[in-house]
Amino acid sequence: MIVVSLLRFFWKRPHLLTIIQRYEAANGRRAQLRRQRVVRAIEDVLGRQRIGGSGAERHLLAAFLLGMARAAILEHAPGDRPQTVARRLVETFLHGVGSKVRAQRGAA
16 A cells, blocks of 8 residues: 555656656755654565564665666556556565466466
8 A cells, every 4th residue: 555655656757756766866964854853764665564573684675676766657568557566666676577378377
């Protein structure tokens, strides 16, 4: 739900994401604290779902998920829909890049 909410909000407003990224780069510590709050919220969700161990590992995974969402917002294909991309993104996050390839090979 976090990923689909992010994608839905920024999907037709990628310029806002660009502004946020510029703000983060230009405003140092203050922007870093705001970003840490977002990452911490994602860490909490991962923790409730028992994903990613604890501490530094979960923090890095939360940052990865947020980065993947940002990339999807900026790089999606013209015909893509937020829900579909969110599903693929979470699948990749949870099971790895080759997960569908491995599943198809196992079925063959």
